[in-house]
Amino acid sequence: MTTKLDLTTSDPFGVQNLPYGVFTHGGHTRVGVRLDNSVLDVCSVPDAPFADAWATPSLNAFLALGRESWTTARTWLQDLVGDGDERPTIEQHLIPLADVQMEMPLVVGDYVDFYASEHHATNVGRIFRPDSEPLTPNWKHLPIGYHGRSGTVVVSGTDIVRPSGQRKPPTEPTPVFGPSVRLDIEAELGFVVGGAPSRLGEPVSLAEADDHLFGVVLLNDWSARDIQAWEYVPLGPFLGKSFATTISPWVVTMDALRAARVPLLGQDPEPLPYLRGEPTDDGASTAYGLDIDYEVEWNGTVVSRPPYRTMYWSPAQMLAHLTVNGATIRPGDLFGSGTISGPEKAQRGSFLELSWSGQEPIRLDDGSTRAFLEDGDTVVLRAVAPGPDGAVIGLGECTGTITPAR
Incomplete structure (x- = not known):
């Protein structure tokens, strides 16, 4: 079943936020991005720029890529979410928050x-x-x-x-x-x-x-x-x-x-x-x-x-x-x-x-x-x-x- 996305400018987890987390669903643990009350399974989206880093069970690999990659990822996500033509693609990779288990987002060093x-x-x-x-x-x-x-x-x-x-x-x-x-x-x-x-x-x-x-x-x-x-x-x-x-x-x-x-x-x-x-x-x-x-x-x-x-x-x-x-x-x-x-x-x-x-x-x-x-x-x-x-x-x-x- 496809999850429908309905964001407004007042949504605290809308296109201006796009926070990262780590979730488990279907026996797999990986990085996701929150949109409203859903998780976008970013590594499964076609042409995702950092799919390898996002397919891991912590944010550490993505953190290591540095500022330029973080900015590139944010621009890609905002363009993806803001493009009405891409909405059907996004919705295929959304999972309701109620259906996932949220994990520690990173392996803490110091x-x-x-x-x-x-x-x-x-x-x-x-x-x-x-x-x-x-x-x-x-x-x-x-x-x-x-x-x-x-x-x-x-x-x-x-x-x-x-x-x-x-x-x-x-x-x-x-x-x-x-x-x-x-x-x-x-x-x-x-x-x-x-x-x-x-x-x-x-x-x-x-x-x-x-x-x-x-x-x-x-x-x-x-x-x-x-x-x-x-x-x-x-x-x-x-x-x-x-x-x-x-x-x-x-x-x-x-x-x-x-x-x-x-x-x-x-x-x-x-x-x-x-x-x-x-x-x-x-x-x-x-x-x-x-x-x-x-x-x-x-x-x-x-x-x-x-x-x-x-x-x-x-x-x-x-x-x-x-x-x-x-x-x-x-x-x-x-x-x-x-x-x-x-x-x-x-x-x-x-x-x-x-x-x-x-x-x-x-x-x-x-x-x-x-x-x-x-x-x-x-x-x-x-x-x-x-x-x-x-x-x-x-x-x-x-x-x-x-x-x-x-």
């Missing part, structure tokens, strides 16, 4: 998570260091981050097992071991890296960063706050973070987000030269923000709407910083923005902030209250961005349900 929201960092500082300055002295001089665990990055819909570890309750003189009782989320944006691998010892400059930024995913950095609080001094996050990170199945390209680029809100003091943005041909800057609106849903109740446009550090600055010491990047690397939080309480992207470390529980629509996650709770992240000519760019959903510790 995974780095940043801390790029001034509002989030300030809130956390006030919670954990109430008698000190909320921001550490280095925070406005460099994008702070930590190396995560790529093997525990999972696709949306994967259940999250409550982690166990050491934690030290304030009422106990020594640490105890057991399941986390302060399990949290962090609503983030993940950036997928592609292009030719960089060479060891050779930084990727801010001007070169866009050649390596393929696209974005929604990212939930699940966080066990009690485990994290006990372990993170002096070396930072470890077991409180490494048990699971969830990403959305659709990778929205940076080209699809060009209309969503906005100036950063201002960086004071001025960063060191390797982090300074330079003017581009269109009058913008190589260090840019993104106008993306998030929605955080907890057991069916929308509890927060974080705005990504308020982030302090740009994606290009984060990529330039993570390589400035000569560390390499390669196709399939992933880095997270850190929690997205705005200036208002209803814009906080973690439950630690929303409940102010449990002091202000959140009431859900079913009448229950929460400070941190309980077994059986489900969290859904959603986001949209503006596209050209009034179009809407959908980023999909990032979902996870908490199951008991093992």
Whole structure:
């Protein structure tokens, strides 16, 4: 049965978006492109320019082809979808979303998570260091981050097992071991890296960063706050973070987000030269923000709407910083923005902030209250961005349900 395609300019997965994902159907796993509520099996379309790369069970082969190939593919797809004469051809290769299994879109190489929201960092500082300055002295001089665990990055819909570890309750003189009782989320944006691998010892400059930024995913950095609080001094996050990170199945390209680029809100003091943005041909800057609106849903109740446009550090600055010491990047690397939080309480992207470390529980629509996650709770992240000519760019959903510790 042929699937009919009926796109409008307001469709969040229309011709201005064309996100990539990996799906299984009929016993085969390969790359697809989302159109409305269907998947276009791109490698099966006649004369598809990158059929060999798209016929693989991850985006990595396509990521490795680089910026020129990504642009060629987007132009081909937009011409194909926009040509009314090609509509019957497209419809022969469309599969309803309900009939496919979405998989991890890429094999993650290295995974780095940043801390790029001034509002989030300030809130956390006030919670954990109430008698000190909320921001550490280095925070406005460099994008702070930590190396995560790529093997525990999972696709949306994967259940999250409550982690166990050491934690030290304030009422106990020594640490105890057991399941986390302060399990949290962090609503983030993940950036997928592609292009030719960089060479060891050779930084990727801010001007070169866009050649390596393929696209974005929604990212939930699940966080066990009690485990994290006990372990993170002096070396930072470890077991409180490494048990699971969830990403959305659709990778929205940076080209699809060009209309969503906005100036950063201002960086004071001025960063060191390797982090300074330079003017581009269109009058913008190589260090840019993104106008993306998030929605955080907890057991069916929308509890927060974080705005990504308020982030302090740009994606290009984060990529330039993570390589400035000569560390390499390669196709399939992933880095997270850190929690997205705005200036208002209803814009906080973690439950630690929303409940102010449990002091202000959140009431859900079913009448229950929460400070941190309980077994059986489900969290859904959603986001949209503006596209050209009034179009809407959908980023999909990032979902996870908490199951008991093992």
